[in-house]
Amino acid sequence: MISSDPTELVEQARGGSRTALARLLTFVESGGPQQLATAALAYRAEVPYVVGITGPPGAGKSTLTDQLINVVLEQGFGGARDVDQVSVLCVDPSSPFTGGAILGDRIRMQGHATNQHVFIRSMATRGHLGGLSLAVPDAVRVLGAARFPLVLVETVGVGQMEVEIASAADTTIVVVNPGWGDAMQANKAGLLEVADIFVINKADRTGVRETRRDLDQMLDLGGAHEWRPPILETVATESTGIADLWDAVVNHRTFIESGQLQDRRRTRMRVELDKVLSAMVRSRIVALAHGDDYEDQIDSLLAGTTDPYRAAAALLGSE
Amino acid sequence: MISSDPTELVEQARGGSRTALARLLTFVESGGPQQLATAALAYRAEVPYVVGITGPPGAGKSTLTDQLINVVLEQGFGGARDVDQVSVLCVDPSSPFTGGAILGDRIRMQGHATNQHVFIRSMATRGHLGGLSLAVPDAVRVLGAARFPLVLVETVGVGQMEVEIASAADTTIVVVNPGWGDAMQANKAGLLEVADIFVINKADRTGVRETRRDLDQMLDLGGAHEWRPPILETVATESTGIADLWDAVVNHRTFIESGQLQDRRRTRMRVELDKVLSAMVRSRIVALAHGDDYEDQIDSLLAGTTDPYRAAAALLGSE
Secondary structure, three states: OOOOOHHHHHHHHHOOOHHHHHHHHHHHHHOOHHHHHHHHHHOOOOOOEEEEEEEOOOOOHHHHHHHHHHHHHHHOOOOOOOOOOEEEEEEOOOOOOHHHHHHHHHHHHHHHOOOOOEEEEEEOOOOOOOOHHHHHHHHHHHHHHOOOOEEEEEEEEOOHHHHHHHHOOOEEEEEEOOOOHHHHHHHHHHHHHHOOEEEEEOOOOOOHHHHHHHHHHHHHHOOOOOOOOOEEEEEHHHOEOHHHHHHHHHHHHHHHHOOHHHHHHHHHHHHHHHHHHHHHHHHHHHHHOOOHHHHHHHHHHHHOOOOHHHHHHHHHHOO | OOOOOHHHHHHHHHOOOHHHHHHHHHHHHHOOHHHHHHHHHHOOOOOOEEEEEEEOOOOOHHHHHHHHHHHHHHHOOOOOOOOOOEEEEEEOOOOOOHHHHHHHHHHHHHHHOOOOOEEEEEEOOOOOOOOHHHHHHHHHHHHHHOOOOEEEEEEEEOOHHHHHHHHOOOEEEEEEOOOOHHHHHHHHHHHHHHOOEEEEEOOOOOOHHHHHHHHHHHHHHOOOOOOOOOEEEEEHHHOEOHHHHHHHHHHHHHHHHOOHHHHHHHHHHHHHHHHHHHHHHHHHHHHHOOOHHHHHHHHHHHHOOOOHHHHHHHHHHOO
16 A cells, blocks of 8 residues: 655655655645645755746647657757656646646647656646645645656646746746737736747748747837747647757756846745745634634624724734 | 824814814824724724715716715705714725825815815825725724714725725615616626615616616516615706605615614624735735745745745744
C-alpha cells in the first residue's frame, strides 16, 4: 500500500515514483494538513524552470505543448539533453473538473502516456485554501521536489485568472491565431503585459501578416524594454516552427538569467505570500462570523452599546 | 471657533447646529481617530428611518427627491407632521468629488438651501477605511444622533455598489423611465431584488404601459412574496404622483414594522460588521506587507527555508 506520509512520498517521488508524485499533487489540490506538510517539504527543494502557455480556447495550445515536449527532450536548455524529464500542468479554471481532465487527456493521448520522461497532470480545484492560483505554484514546487527541471503550465482562456496563473512563470508564451483580435479583446492589455513570447499558431491560415502587424503595433505602443517579445509562427499540427519556438524560450531564459530571474522569482514569492495571507485571513473572518462572539457583537450593535469598529476590533482581538 | 471634539459636536448637532453636523460628517468621510470617536457616539443614538433611492443617471432622481421633501414635511409618517426635519445624502460612487457635489447642489438649488428643516449633504469618499459603502451608514447614524427621524439616501447609477448603498435602507425606491430596459440591463436582477417600490418617472412620455408590463412580468417571475413592490407613475417636474409615492413609502414602513424591520436591520448590521472586519484585516495585511518581518519571510522563501503557509502564519501570529 502506498504511504500517506508526505515525507516518505517526497522521497519516493524523488526516486521516480509517479504514483507518489500523483498523490502529493492530490494533497496539494485538496488542502488540509497534508497540503501544508507537502508544501513545507516542496518549498525546500529546487525550483524548476517554469514556462507558462496561455491563449484563448481553440488556439491549439495542447497540440503545441505536445509538440514542444519532443523538442525539449531532444534539445534541452543547452542542446545537450540536460532536460531529462518534462512535466505539464493543465489548468482550466472555468471548468475545474471535466475541462481540465479533458485537456490533460488530449495531450496524454498523443503518445506520451507511456513515456517515462513525461508527466502530465490536470489541475482541479478541490479544497485548496486559495484555489487554483495557489494550488498551481504549490504543484510546481512539488514537481521541483521530484527533480523535474522544467514545468510547462498550460491554461485555457484569457481571463484575468488564467493569465495570472500562466504568467507566474519564468517565461510566458501567449498563443494566438490569425485574426486573433476578437477572441482576446477583453484582456488584450493583460496578455500584452505578461507575454515574453508571442506565437501565431495555425499560421497556414490567412491573416498572419495582419495579426503580426497588430501585435507589433501594440508592442511599439508599450514602449522600449530590454526584451522585446518575439513573434513566432507555428503550425503545431504539422510540427512546423516548434524548434524555433523552443529556441526563443531558451533565448529568453538566457536573457532573464543574466539579470531579471531573481527579481521575477522574488515578485512571484510576494504575490504568493500575499495570496496565502489573504486566504488565511478570509477563512478567519468566516470562522469569526460563525461564532457566538459575533452574534453577541451584533446584539450589542442593535442595542446601541457598541459600534462596528469597536465590535470588529473586539472580534479580531479575541481570535 | 468650532470644536473638533466629537462629543461636543454631537451635543451641538443635537441642539440643531448644522455646522457641527457638517463637521461630524466630514470626520466620517475622512477616516482616522475622529471617525472612530464619531462612530462610537453615533451608533449609540436613535436609528433614523432610511429610504434609499436609486436608478440610472438621468432618471430624474434629484427632482423626485426634491419634490418628496415637501410632501414628507407636510404629511410625515402619520399625517401629523411627525417628521420635523429631513436629510438627504447624495452619493455618486463613480465620481467621488465633483459628481456628488453637483448632485447635492442640484437639490439644494431648488429652494431648500435656506430651509431649516432640510439638510442636504453630498458624500465623497476621502479616507474612510471602507470607502463609501461604510461612510454612508456611518453618516446615517450621525444624522440619527442629530435627531433626524428620516434620511433619504440617493445614489446615482445602477452598478453593484450603487445598488448596495441604496438598498442598505428600510425602504428602497428604484426609479426608472419609460423604455427603461437598456439603461438597466446590466443589473436588472440586482435592482429587482432590492426594490420595495418601483417608480416610473417621466410618465408623461410614451412607453409607460410597456415598462409597467415589463416590471410586472419580472415581479411575477420572482414568485410570491408577502410584499409585492407597487409600481407608481410620477412626473417629478410637474409634482405629479409624489403624494402617492410617499403614501407607498408609508405603507411599506407599516408593513415592515409589523415584522421584517428588526430582521432587516440585523442583516444590515451583519453586512456592515463584515465590511469593517474585512477592511481592518486588509489594512493589517497592507501593514504587514510593508514591514521588515515580511521581507525576512520573503528572503526565507527564496532561500528555501520556509513555505508560504508557514510564512503567512508567522506574520499573522506576530501582529
